[in-house]
Amino acid sequence: MTIKKKLYKYKTLKNVAVRLRDDLNNHHFILLYAYNGTGKTRLSMQFKDISKKRKKNPISDTLYYNAYTEDLFHWNNDLENDIQRHLIINKESRFFKGFKELALEEKIFSFLERYADFDFRIDYENWTITFNKGEQANIKVSRGEENIFIWCIFLAITELVIDDDGNGPYNWVKYIYIDDPISSLDDNNAIGVASDLAKLLKKGKDKVKVVISSHHSLFYNVMYNELKKIKHKSHFLHKNGVDGYVLMSTNETPFFHHVALLSELKRASENNMVNTYHFNMLRSILEKTSTFFGYDDFSDCISGVEDEVLFSRALNLLSHGKYSIYQPVIMNEDNKELFDKILTAFLDKYEFQLPEVFA
Amino acid sequence: MTQKEQYKKLGDALWDIANDLRGAMNADDFRDYMLSFLFLRYLSFNYEEAAKKELGKDYPKSSSMEGRADFVVPPPLEIWYDENQEDIEEFEKQMRRKVHYVIKPKYLWSNVTELARTQNGDLLETLQKGFRYIENDSFESSFKGLFSEINLNSEKLGKTPKERNDKLCKVITKIAEGIADFSTDTDTLGDAYEYLIGKFAAGSGKKAGEFYTPQQISTILSRIVILDTQDPVRGPKSKLDKVLDFACGSGSLLLNVKKQLRDNKGTIGKIYGQEKNVTTYNLARMNMLLHGMKDTEFEIFHGDTLLNQWDILNEMNPSKKIEFDAIVANPPFSLRWEPNDTLAEDFRFKSHGLAPKSAADFAFLLHGFHFLAKEGTMAIILPHGVLFRGGAEERIRTKLLKDNNIDTVIGLPSNLFYSTGIPVCILVLKKCKKEDDVLFINASEYYEKGKRQNSLEDKHINKIVETYQFRNEIERYSRKVSMEEIEKNGYNLNISRYVSISEDEVQIDLKEVNEKLTSINEKIKTNTDKHNEFLKELGLPLII
Numbered sequence: 001m002t003i004k005k006k007l008y009k010y011k012t013l014k015n016v017a018v019r020l021r022d023d024l025n026n027h028h029f030i031l032l033y034a035y036n037g038t039g040k041t042r043l044s045m046q047f048k049d050i051s052k053k054r055k056k057n058p059i060s061d062t063l064y065y066n067a068y069t070e071d072l073f074h075w076n077n078d079l080e081n082d083i084q085r086h087l088i089i090n091k092e093s094r095f096f097k098g099f100k101e102l103a104l105e106e107k108i109f110s111f112l113e114r115y116a117d118f119d120f121r122i123d124y125e126n127w128t129i130t131f132n133k134g135e136q137a138n139i140k141v142s143r144g145e146e147n148i149f150i151w152c153i154f155l156a157i158t159e160l161v162i163d164d165d166g167n168g169p170y171n172w173v174k175y176i177y178i179d180d181p182i183s184s185l186d187d188n189n190a191i192g193v194a195s196d197l198a199k200l201l202k203k204g205k206d207k208v209k210v211v212i213s214s215h216h217s218l219f220y221n222v223m224y225n226e227l228k229k230i231k232h233k234s235h236f237l238h239k240n241g242v243d244g245y246v247l248m249s250t251n252e253t254p255f256f257h258h259v260a261l262l263s264e265l266k267r268a269s270e271n272n273m274v275n276t277y278h279f280n281m282l283r284s285i286l287e288k289t290s291t292f293f294g295y296d297d298f299s300d301c302i303s304g305v306e307d308e309v310l311f312s313r314a315l316n317l318l319s320h321g322k323y324s325i326y327q328p329v330i331m332n333e334d335n336k337e338l339f340d341k342i343l344t345a346f347l348d349k350y351e352f353q354l355p356e357v358f359a
Numbered sequence: 360m361t362q363k364e365q366y367k368k369l370g371d372a373l374w375d376i377a378n379d380l381r382g383a384m385n386a387d388d389f390r391d392y393m394l395s396f397l398f399l400r401y402l403s404f405n406y407e408e409a410a411k412k413e414l415g416k417d418y419p420k421s422s423s424m425e426g427r428a429d430f431v432v433p434p435p436l437e438i439w440y441d442e443n444q445e446d447i448e449e450f451e452k453q454m455r456r457k458v459h460y461v462i463k464p465k466y467l468w469s470n471v472t473e474l475a476r477t478q479n480g481d482l483l484e485t486l487q488k489g490f491r492y493i494e495n496d497s498f499e500s501s502f503k504g505l506f507s508e509i510n511l512n513s514e515k516l517g518k519t520p521k522e523r524n525d526k527l528c529k530v531i532t533k534i535a536e537g538i539a540d541f542s543t544d545t546d547t548l549g550d551a552y553e554y555l556i557g558k559f560a561a562g563s564g565k566k567a568g569e570f571y572t573p574q575q576i577s578t579i580l581s582r583i584v585i586l587d588t589q590d591p592v593r594g595p596k597s598k599l600d601k602v603l604d605f606a607c608g609s610g611s612l613l614l615n616v617k618k619q620l621r622d623n624k625g626t627i628g629k630i631y632g633q634e635k636n637v638t639t640y641n642l643a644r645m646n647m648l649l650h651g652m653k654d655t656e657f658e659i660f661h662g663d664t665l666l667n668q669w670d671i672l673n674e675m676n677p678s679k680k681i682e683f684d685a686i687v688a689n690p691p692f693s694l695r696w697e698p699n700d701t702l703a704e705d706f707r708f709k710s711h712g713l714a715p716k717s718a719a720d721f722a723f724l725l726h727g728f729h730f731l732a733k734e735g736t737m738a739i740i741l742p743h744g745v746l747f748r749g750g751a752e753e754r755i756r757t758k759l760l761k762d763n764n765i766d767t768v769i770g771l772p773s774n775l776f777y778s779t780g781i782p783v784c785i786l787v788l789k790k791c792k793k794e795d796d797v798l799f800i801n802a803s804e805y806y807e808k809g810k811r812q813n814s815l816e817d818k819h820i821n822k823i824v825e826t827y828q829f830r831n832e833i834e835r836y837s838r839k840v841s842m843e844e845i846e847k848n849g850y851n852l853n854i855s856r857y858v859s860i861s862e863d864e865v866q867i868d869l870k871e872v873n874e875k876l877t878s879i880n881e882k883i884k885t886n887t888d889k890h891n892e893f894l895k896e897l898g899l900p901l902i903i
Binding site: 100101102103104105106107121122123124125137159160163164165166167168 | 691692693694695715716717718742743744747748749750751752753773774778779780781782810811
């Protein structure tokens with residue numbers, strides 16, 4: 001495999017954050033792909049802290065959306081009476097600065113009605129939100145609905161940031177950092193959310209700079225395709241063991257999670273570096289492929305190939321949760337051979353277009 | 360039964376039918392069908408009454424055994440049409456002159472209900488033809504598209520024409536039976552219609568409240584704009600030539616102005632309304648007719664107010680410019696809009712400035728204000744943000760204040776609307792006004808607490824209107840604020856800066872407290888002594 005892409009190595013996440021800010025000097029967007037556990041959320045915090053902690057003129061200039069944002073809301077389930085269920089807003093957050101004066105409800109609702117069929121009401125005195133569906137008041141919404149609701153709040157605020165004429169409550173926002181917005185969303189909503197967000201960001205490209213990081217391949221891919229015509233950077237963020245972090249450019253390459261995984265498996269196989277957790281990855285890809293084709297069982301997608309029964313048994317046996325990515329264990333020779341065979345059979349059967357990004 | 364009880368009962372009856380029938384249909388869709396049928400019923404009865412008068416003793420006696428007007432078949436008019444073919448043309452001409460419209464006998468409500476009752480397969484087609492006839496032929500002036508949102512071929516009614524026909528049979532029969540006992544006079548039906556619109560607004564799962572201003576708030580605006588502009592103390596004007604609501608929704612605010620004026624023996628020349636949402640626009644036109652307005656007494660335009668798509672408001676010749684004696688509005692709060700260079704040069708905004716993208720509040724305000732007559736009053740509902748937001752809005756606000764156009768700022772309690780809990784205010788504007796101060800009314804604490812929504816009672820409404828009328832200053836409620844003070848505050852109109860509602864700390868008079876304590880101590884002594892005497896007599900230990 002040839003090395004086509006440059007690798008940038010960084011000792012700390014702070015350095016990565018500095019690099020991202022530098023990229024944004026002459027790009028509108030940065031897309032960042034990273035697996036869970038790489039440090040995306042910490043990176044987003046580092047990113048915003050840079051402007052906050054600098055010696056001269058410390059200000060916050062980043063509106064960010066991540067797991068902490070979701071923590072700005074929490075439920076009061078009225079455990080005693082089970083009637084007055086409502087969501088409590090942490091009103092101290094700058095996130096909510098424009099809530100009261102800009103009649104945000106209609107703005108939020110115009111997003112919400114695309115994804116959900118419930119209504120809500122903000123109590124500006126007590127800073128709570130109640131939900132209702134038709135005549136049912138104070139309903140409890142599901143975690144997914146709650147997430148999409150919070151996401152709609154974020155979209156509404158982003159719209160205000162973009163529309164700001166320098167005097168609004170969000171005029172301090174220079175950067176928007178979106179970190180994995182789609183936890184607990186199904187695929188349909190992930191695509192919907194991605195294209196809505198992309199539309200909004202394209203409109204505001206001269207107003208704010210944006211970093212979007214995700215581990216969700218589908219979301220990432222939609223974002224990439226929507227935004228690729230605008231000046232942007234896209235990186236694959238790797239954890240480089242104890243040595244820090246690696247940013248790898250994914251420019252001009254269609255980015256599919258499963259294809260990336262397959263490439264990585266192929267590379268591992270070719271370099272004789274197969275670890276036990278690679279079996280998990282392989283199985284996960286076979287699962288997805290089977291689902292895609294509508295098969296009942298993951299092994300159906302390698303049916304017809306030689307040693308089919310053996311393969312399927314091996315995958316079942318060897319793909320266990322106990323293999324951790326963080327503590328790689330080299331596979332024993334027999335299993336490694338088996339792994340190579342299955343992988344080759346699978347790749348031969350489906351002829352994937354593997355990008356040569358992963359050197 | 361008083362009229363108010365009548366319409367409420369009728370409204371509730373209709374609401375029950377709605378709940379009973381809507382099933383898979385959502386409230387919004389059902390509302391459109393239901394209101395259209397009510398409208399047809401109203402038009403029919405009104406027409407038959409007029410025909411009865413017109414034909415006098417020639418009006419045929421009904422052969423029907425049915426006592427309830429909804430079910431009288433065949434309609435007497437049909438009998439008359441059959442027997443007087445050659446006179447039909449002359450008759451219809453007369454009717455157009457008298458009630459401004461014509462309905463063919465077979466499209467009359469009683470005929471429709473009969474088709475429904477007998478589950479006749481022709482119902483769907485008859486209704487379709489009937490609606491089309493009313494839109495195109497009934498009225499002299501155009502009522503095109505009045506029923507455009509009523510899709511009788513909608514999948515929501517049923518998959519096949521037969522299924523749709525059956526469903527309509529059921530719906531119409533239910534409605535007919537549910538309302539047969541109620542009076543057919545204009546006010547009852549019109550008010551019930553309003554009541555129902557309000558109910559639908561409250562019960563809809565969507566933010567449908569946008570087209571409906573709660574009656575109590577609407578009453579405040581109405582009662583303010585009908586008062587004498589220069590000297591409100593003189594009471595309501597006797598005549599308003601032209602009244603405008605440039606975001607009129609279902610038109611109830613306009614009708615309220617008319618009602619308030621009529622209650623004070625005044626009259627309105629013509630009512631003007633503009634509405635962007637086509638369904639709501641049709642609702643408004645029906646609402647006007649249902650309240651007994653002639654088609655010549657009002658003009659409702661379907662179009663975008665911010666883009667000023669209404670021709671009569673776009674007259675370039677200043678001498679032909681239309682001006683209104685009273686303007687009321689409850690525009691959508693902080694609507695996102697797309698101001699551009701052309702709009703910046705627009706005659707409505709040019710001298711004041713362009714509202715920001717994130718909130719069209721001031722764009723609406725300036726639109727209305729441009730068409731306000733010198734002797735006119737404008738009252739508009741807006742979110743509190745317009746009072747203190749910075750940037751372009753600050754510049755517009757400052758200009759209005761310096762020109763002495765803002766007369767009164769009224770802060771209302773929060774949670775009064777269906778669609779939002781946001782606190783809102785009423786701005787009263789005038790082109791020329793006597794006083795050079797601004798009256799602030801902080802009514803945010805005077806309301807009736809409700810479960811989902813707060814409301815205002817008559818006493819709360821009266822207090823606001825009277826304070827405006829007599830420009831009263833009341834502690835912790837209202838105050839006249841000089842322009843100097845407003846200037847000192849950077850033209851920020853935040854109500855709590857001028858009228859604080861927080862209670863003053865209670866002054867404690869130490870001398871008084873001292874006296875009170877002394878007297879208490881004396882009382883204790885007297886009573887202990889008395890008690891001890893009894894104890895002594897009984898030989899029990901004393902209290903020390």
